[in-house]
Amino acid sequence: MVSAIILAAGSGSRMKSDKAKQFLEINGKPLLYYSLKIFDASVVDEIILVTRGQDIDYVREEIVDKYGFRKVKRIISGGKERFESVSKGLKACDKRNKFIMIHDAARPCVTNRMILDSISEVKRSKACTVAMPAKDTIKIVNDEGFGIETPDRNSLYMIQTPQTFERKLLEEAHDRLRISGDRDITDDTMIVERYMDVPSKMVEGSYENIKVTTPEDIRIAQLYLG
Numbered sequence: 001m002v003s004a005i006i007l008a009a010g011s012g013s014r015m016k017s018d019k020a021k022q023f024l025e026i027n028g029k030p031l032l033y034y035s036l037k038i039f040d041a042s043v044v045d046e047i048i049l050v051t052r053g054q055d056i057d058y059v060r061e062e063i064v065d066k067y068g069f070r071k072v073k074r075i076i077s078g079g080k081e082r083f084e085s086v087s088k089g090l091k092a093c094d095k096r097n098k099f100i101m102i103h104d105a106a107r108p109c110v111t112n113r114m115i116l117d118s119i120s121e122v123k124r125s126k127a128c129t130v131a132m133p134a135k136d137t138i139k140i141v142n143d144e145g146f147g148i149e150t151p152d153r154n155s156l157y158m159i160q161t162p163q164t165f166e167r168k169l170l171e172e173a174h175d176r177l178r179i180s181g182d183r184d185i186t187d188d189t190m191i192v193e194r195y196m197d198v199p200s201k202m203v204e205g206s207y208e209n210i211k212v213t214t215p216e217d218i219r220i221a222q223l224y225l226g
Helices: 031-040 053-064 082-092 112-125 167-180 188-196 215-225
Strands: 002-008 046-051 072-077 099-104 127-133 147-149 157-166 201-204
Touching (some): 002 082, 031 099, 046 082, 072 082, 082 167, 112 157, 112 201, 127 188
Parallel strands (some): 002 046, 046 072, 127 201
Antiparallel strands (some): 099 157, 127 157
């Protein structure tokens, strides 16, 4: 019923490392391991793992096979942009599965509760995302770097993954995106909102569900996953 697309095709340039961040070790295991472990033990029916073309053999041998992840049905190469990787993952999913869950491998602290809550919500709302309320005051800044507006913090959420969608909705949204030629896309909730006029319901995530992007994040993730 549910396909999970795990995105691990980034180069991790902001990590300032010769190794792609999905392979950096956290407490003795590669970053990618942690997301795969949670999803492999969850109720999802299959995992489609999207990585860089040159890393496919390494991922299969040194992560998927080594740790015995049985739900990884396909390992495919990603695109230049995130939405291109998602589109390729969509095409690789089992056609019988009605719902698609998308997760960034750079969020190793995902939990089974988030997965279950997302699957429950998508059946009602067609589109949902794990998220948390913003803690800090947010400023809209002009080109000169001056703050010009302060949105109400009570209406601001920090978007995380997994993001979960009814399959037909997501496929049509990506078809319309491809035709449009737009490139200013940051995640799939934005695609569904813009091209299908469907809002995504917020599902409670966790402030620990961080995205590992910079060297400082590695140290934080080590504490959460220790």
